[in-house]
């Protein structure tokens with residue numbers, strides 16, 4: 001808890017708060033809100049009592065009461081009956097909602113209470129950590145304002161912090177081997193635009209992250225699917241054969257808690273696949289977006305440690321918040337230089353304040369992660385046991401990290417899939433559950449017998465979602481011909 005502020009110190013902090021442009025209580029509340037938001041009034045600081053502040057400021061008690069009430073209502077003061085009110089930031093529920101009429105228009109920004117969202121495999125922000133990071137960023141920003149604000153490599157301090165993290169994790173890295181990007185997605189797009197000419201082939205795991213398929217086809221390249229032959233992971237022999245047969249410009253792999261399967265690539269397979277790609281002259285992207293979500297500290301060495309030309313991409317989206325849009329690419333200094341040259345046709349650099357916040361998080365707040373992992377692991381276990389209870393014929397592997405379960409739906413007697421995940425998706429939407437159909441994770445309509453279920457929401461919501469899916473499944477099985485009468489699944493936004 002932060003030390004209490006005396007009436008006099010608080011009044012000094014407020015400065016010239018009374019402008020006479022609005023009622024006094026509102027002007028007072030506005031200034032206190034600003035002090036909290038820009039970090040000059042630290043979170044959890046006890047404020048002077050209403051009586052003390054009224055006396056110090058020479059205003060009526062009603063003015064202070066009105067200001068405190070407004071701040072409390074907006075979520076900037078903790079309620080505290082009989083105790084001193086403390087500064088805080090609003091929880092989601094308390095946030096004023098200027099975009100309220102468009103709620104369902106941007107589900108990734110604001111999930112309505114009555115919707116269970118299984119389409120995003122992402123977590124809400126750790127509000128306090130993100131707030132702390134922005135507070136630190138705002139205090140460092142003035143030093144950078146005399147500059148022009150552009151750099152296609154990114155903020156040197158953040159690149160240094162990312163490089164130091166790789167080095168500490170056993171992959172020696174210098175800052176000229178790192179560029180900052182708008183999330184891992186931009187890093188992937190930049191790598192494709194730099195190293196894969198349109199018309200060339202790109203190998204991807206099958207299933208894989210939907211927006212990776214999107215990026216490959218948008219570049220005019222052809223995705224070459226690499227199947228997972230067994231629960232133990234990847235098949236290096238099949239990978240080598242694919243490289244020899246298709247001569248792909250690129251291969252894109254997610255070795256750590258693969259999206260959507262949750263599989264973790266064993267060290268021997270990493271070594272062999274990295275070396276095979278290097279020998280074939282295929283540029284290998286290792287997407288490490290989910291690497292830090294490792295419940296049992298089981299992730300082997302970075303794939304990039306087995307070949308210097310691997311392009312390792314990652315971000316703070318899954319550990320801290322997608323809204324930061326802070327990601328990175330790490331490779332040889334020459335690869336990174338070429339990617340920064342490509343970048344200038346797309347944008348001229350990342351937002352400076354976000355990069356400062358990102359630097360703070362990389363340096364100070366990854367320590368807060370274990371608590372999030374405990375919670376996430378509990379949610380994984382809760383989802384797994386709900387599935388066993390309510391949908392016992394669904395099969396899945398329980399991953400040691402990441403964000404989702406990849407479920408195999410029950411098959412019919414002739415080996416055909418009895419349950420279509422596309423059909424389930426439509427019926428689930430009618431029950432307030434957004435979920436991405438299996439074929440979004442592959443090419444050529446594959447995986448209609450699969451469904452990805454993220455365990456990123458509180459247990460009560462997970463349960464609502466599972467019960468709705470159970471209900472949808474019952475309707476599908478009880479209504480012959482229903483599947484063929486349903487429209488195409490909704491094109492839900494996913495992550």
Ligand SMILES: Cc1ncc(COP(=O)(O)O)c(C=O)c1O
Pocket residue numbers: 121182183184185186209254259287289290314315316317322326327495
């Ligand atoms: C495997 C994988 N790669 C990349 C991304 C993109 O993340 P971002 O651009 O937010 O870093 C995601 C997000 O879901 C993902 O799951």
